[in-house]
Amino acid sequence: MAREAGVSPSTVSRALNGTGYTAPQVRERVRAAAARIGYIPDANARSLRNRSSRSVGVLISDLRNPFYADLAAGIEQVLRAAGYHMILVNDDGSAEEELLAVQTFAAMRVSGVIITPVSSRSVKSLREHGINVVQADRRAGTRHGDAVLGDNEQGAELVTEHLLALGHRRIALLIDETKWTTGAGRLAGYRAAHEAAGVPLDEKLIAFTTSFEAEAARGATAELLDAHPDVTALFAANNVIAQGAFQEIQRRRIAVPRKLSLAAYDDVPWMSMVRPGITTVTQHTVSFGKRCAEVLLSRLDGAAEQEPTIIHVQPELVVRASTAAPR
Amino acid sequence: MAREAGVSPSTVSRALNGTGYTAPQVRERVRAAAARIGYIPDANARSLRNRSSRSVGVLISDLRNPFYADLAAGIEQVLRAAGYHMILVNDDGSAEEELLAVQTFAAMRVSGVIITPVSSRSVKSLREHGINVVQADRRAGTRHGDAVLGDNEQGAELVTEHLLALGHRRIALLIDETKWTTGAGRLAGYRAAHEAAGVPLDEKLIAFTTSFEAEAARGATAELLDAHPDVTALFAANNVIAQGAFQEIQRRRIAVPRKLSLAAYDDVPWMSMVRPGITTVTQHTVSFGKRCAEVLLSRLDGAAEQEPTIIHVQPELVVRASTAAPR
């Protein structure tokens, strides 16, 4: 390239990047030569020299789950606009895969990582490598560092309050885990709403699913309905569980909301397509993703040693037709 | 790192990569030192030296569309297992964004790109930069090079045959574009099935939507139903159009399939959640994505100058409850 333009490599660099002195006609000559031979500066050489790349690692659990897909879509949109690109890795909820991805990101000298963490080891490991981390949606172990989180407790409280206000007294909670801050928060909100309303809570109405699959949630719903026929409302703690619950309810031809109310957490497309539409809590997932990317970018821009940014995304109750007063 | 292990950089490289001679105890010493200081080889330096990276660019139109999300999920799964990682870029169906992404990929010296192409320029540009390209789902302009495609003509024929066999004679086609091979193929299949059945086709029943949004499809559906009340079946040429059509049908409280049959292309979750379930053509999208990655990987492995691989994924009709004989 330097040969093609008849100048030194230094001058090429200055001309193309606009740093330092360059005579206008030389700059033009270099530009013309670059266009002529289709020259594109090598990003690897640049990263090597600068000790940082324009890449950001994004580590999520399951791209097929619309929640994560929307999150990634929001992240990518903001990163792309800022001239970064996204290395996307699915960890399938596995801590081992997550650690492997961390290795990869470290090797690539990414300028940051946005992660829906599975284990705290990965987050710790990233920090040890001096990589900026933004935890998205939930936090694993560590209480510090940048994070963009939903207010799970408040969201679950909104749903539960809504059901209690309709007159429900036997409200079951279907949930997959409570180790993560998401599950723990939603459970806490469910409890808090009962407490606030002075309604006693039957612990047996908290049903745990055995895996992250919708099919497991369907099974759990079946067991719950068999064991407690007096339940009048079901609160599914995420979109996958809601799917399983909905399928089981459909299979049994239970009239919703006449015989049973159903509410969910996270708004995904099928919830507004089915009849009755599902009452749920939306977290505006695409904007959620955008916020994550913005927090990371401002960390990259600004002085590294700022206070950690913790953003709480406001959950919002979307009332549809799947919830009504019990008979 | 070389200092830490007390050996030369050359030896570190040989020990860690297992290339050339290395004494077992030295190899062990190097490994131990690497583990002790958390050493991870710099991928940029490696890529610079090797003139190739372990990255693959993936360029899709819209991550929020479950078709693309599933495709990307399949691709990522196979790439990750093979030690590659995925740079994911959304082009929002814009040729400009697509070209920008091509620049990025070229700069990164990715070992290949998997693309659902918008314009043929991008594909040509990638080839000119000596980058391996696999076209996924559709082809833009160029007829050669590796590709993994659905058999759109056959898929559309399956749907149309199914409707014709049920006795429908006024079958409308809702479609967004016919410039891409997907749209063109589906239109051709719709025509071919009519031809084969000897049923005359009313060209006015082919309705074009004005954008890629579901809302546009809803509008197009409304106009179509107003203009041609004698239509007994609707064939939506993709999942987004199907969503718009379904919403309009729901809004009008048209009884499906009693008064109107509805069929779609591509199977996405809501289609099996709603009642009646939507009859559609599945392309097994996740496997579709896996195939794309496999084709690329074998191109990277094998001699570069092999014949182009063209894979046609077999479409499959999924009959659900949204289609029935007309009254």
Next chain:
DNA sequence: CTAGGTTGTGGCAACGATTCCACATGGCAA
């Protein structure tokens, strides 16, 4: 006329890993 500043360019080292080549050591056969 000279000193010092401004503008513009090239040379060189460095980033970190790889790979060829040179070279050292030791064993073994002639």
Next chain:
DNA sequence: TTGCCATGTGGAATCGTTGCCACAACCTAG
């Protein structure tokens, strides 16, 4: 003893870019 091969290690060049430094040309003020 000499020569050769196998084994193992280090040195140096290289990949492409950047940024510091030196230096050259020219201008301007004293």
